[in-house]
Structure formats: structure tokens, C-alpha cells
Amino acid sequence: MAIVIGFIPDKYGEAALAHGLEEAARRQTGVVVVNTTKGDALVDNRYLGAEGKVTLEQRLADSGVEHEIRQTMGGDVADEILAIAKDVAADAIVIGIRHRSPVGKLIMGSVAQRVIIDATCPVIAVKPA
Amino acid sequence: MAIVIGFIPDKYGEAALAHGLEEAARRQTGVVVVNTTKGDALVDNRYLGAEGKVTLEQRLADSGVEHEIRQTMGGDVADEILAIAKDVAADAIVIGIRHRSPVGKLIMGSVAQRVIIDATCPVIAVKPA
Numbered sequence: 001m002a003i004v005i006g007f008i009p010d011k012y013g014e015a016a017l018a019h020g021l022e023e024a025a026r027r028q029t030g031v032v033v034v035n036t037t038k039g040d041a042l043v044d045n046r047y048l049g050a051e052g053k054v055t056l057e058q059r060l061a062d063s064g065v066e067h068e069i070r071q072t073m074g075g076d077v078a079d080e081i082l083a084i085a086k087d088v089a090a091d092a093i094v095i096g097i098r099h100r101s102p103v104g105k106l107i108m109g110s111v112a113q114r115v116i117i118d119a120t121c122p123v124i125a126v127k128p129a
Numbered sequence: 130m131a132i133v134i135g136f137i138p139d140k141y142g143e144a145a146l147a148h149g150l151e152e153a154a155r156r157q158t159g160v161v162v163v164n165t166t167k168g169d170a171l172v173d174n175r176y177l178g179a180e181g182k183v184t185l186e187q188r189l190a191d192s193g194v195e196h197e198i199r200q201t202m203g204g205d206v207a208d209e210i211l212a213i214a215k216d217v218a219a220d221a222i223v224i225g226i227r228h229r230s231p232v233g234k235l236i237m238g239s240v241a242q243r244v245i246i247d248a249t250c251p252v253i254a255v256k257p258a
Contacts, residue, residue, distance in 0.1 A: 019251060026155055092253075100246050108242055116245070117229050117237055122148060122255045124221075125245050 004090040008046040011128040012096030019126040020094040030066030036080040078114035092122045133219040137175040140257040141225030148255040149223040159195030165209040207243035221251045
């Protein structure tokens with residue numbers, strides 16, 4: 001049992017991380033932070049490098065919440081999050097999503113849509129402040 | 130501060146209600162159950178009639194969670210949920226959503242999509258067991 005957090009190093013990932021840690025503290029459970037890239041980490045800035053991982057580790061340690069970081073590469077991002085959620089029998093998955101675009105178009109990222117539709121546990125969609 | 134629950138009397142509404150009550154208990158806050166119809170209550174079985182409302186009231190009372198039922202008619206369902214969430218400064222909105230359809234198509238209801246994209250608070254998407 002844990003809160004699974006979809007994390008990429010941007011404001012959406014940050015929003016998910018902050019909310020996921022809160023949620024885990026409230027439920028007195030741990031977090032599994034999932035950072036996935038489809039492709040080559042060297043050119044994908046959504047993937048945490050060694051330095052980013054150390055910083056994240058430190059923040060998680062500071063939170064006092066039991067935690068684990070899982071980095072995967074090559075798979076579909078939604079599939080990886082869903083597989084890990086299943087693997088750890090997640091209480092919930094937290095993902096960061098975009099606000100409606102300025103031109104007012106209704107767009108939800110395909111990763112977010114797939115996670116929300118295919119997850120068997122609750123999915124918490126949060127937005128950057 | 131409260132948990133806003135999008136409720137229609139079917140298995141999706143039930144899933145949202147059950148999870149929303151759990152969530153409110155965990156956060157020691159109340160729930161606002163929103164039941165909206167776009168059209169004519171007499172022919173819309175998503176809208177709670179007098180009897181359905183009494184039953185829901187009883188269940189909410191039994192839960193021990195502070196609660197309120199708001200029924201609205203005529204407006205857009207997503208707009209009503211979003212407006213009430215804003216009005217009560219919701220901690221989160223809980224909505225029930227469909228699993229992927231048997232033919233494997235990725236379909237998210239437009240109400241769910243709009244609530245998730247336009248809400249300023251976290252949105253928790255849950256599925257019937």
C-alpha cells in the first residue's frame with residue numbers, strides 16, 4: 001500500500017509530488033515516485049539524471065515519508081505508472097495535469113487520460129498552483 | 130472546506146459517494162453532494178427524486194460525516210460541480226468514472242474531462258469496484 005506519484009522534473013511533477021507526500025502523510029503510508037522516459041535519458045529532460053535523483057532523494061528523506069524512487073526507461077509512461085501501481089497495490093495514483101489552455105481548448109494529455117481510465121485505484125489529478 | 134462529490138444514482142455515483150465519505154473522514158471535514166440534471170427531473174433518472182433524496186440523507190447521516198446535498202437543475206453538470214467546488218473552497222472533488230470500454234476504446238466522459246481540466250482543486254477519479 002502506497003501512494004504512487006507520476007514524477008517528471010517540471011511544475012506538473014512538482015505539483016504531483018507535493019500532493020502525493022501530503023496524501024501519504026495523511027494516510028500514514030509511503031510513496032513510490034515513478035520517473036519514466038520513453039526514450040533516451042541523455043536527450044529527455046523529463047528523465048531525472050544522477051544529480052536530479054540525489055536532490056529528489058533528499059527531498060523525500062526530508063519529508064519523513066517512507067519512499068522509493070523507481071525509474072524506468074523505454075516503456076509507455078502510462079503503462080509503467082499503471083504497472084507499478086498494481087505491483088505495490090497502490091492506494092491512489094497522483095498525477096499532475098495541465099489547466100485548460102489559454103485559447104480555451106479542452107485538452108487532456110494522453111498519459112493522464114490513460115492513467116485515469118485504466119487505473120483500478122483512485123487517481124488524483126492535481127494542478128500546479 | 131469540504132469534499133465535493135458528483136453524485137448520480139448509479140454505480141459511478143455510488144463509487145464517488147463511498148470514496149468521498151472516506152476521504153472526508155480521513156481529512157476530518159464534511160461533504161457536499163452535488164446532484165445535477167440538465168433537463169427535466171421527471172424523465173432524468175440521474176436526478177434524485179424525493180424518495181432518493183431521503184435515502185441519501187439517511188446514508189449521509191449514518192456516515193457521521195458533516196454533509197449537505199445540493200441539487201441543481203438546468204445548468205451544465207460540469208459547470209455546476211465546478212461552481213459549487215469554488216463556492217465551498219473544496220479540498221477536492223470526487224467523481225466516478227467508467228473503466229475502459231470492453232472494445233478497448235479510450236473514452237472519458239465529457240463531464241469528467243471538464244471537471245478534471247477546469248477544477249482548481251485536486252480531482253479524485255474513482256471507479257466502481
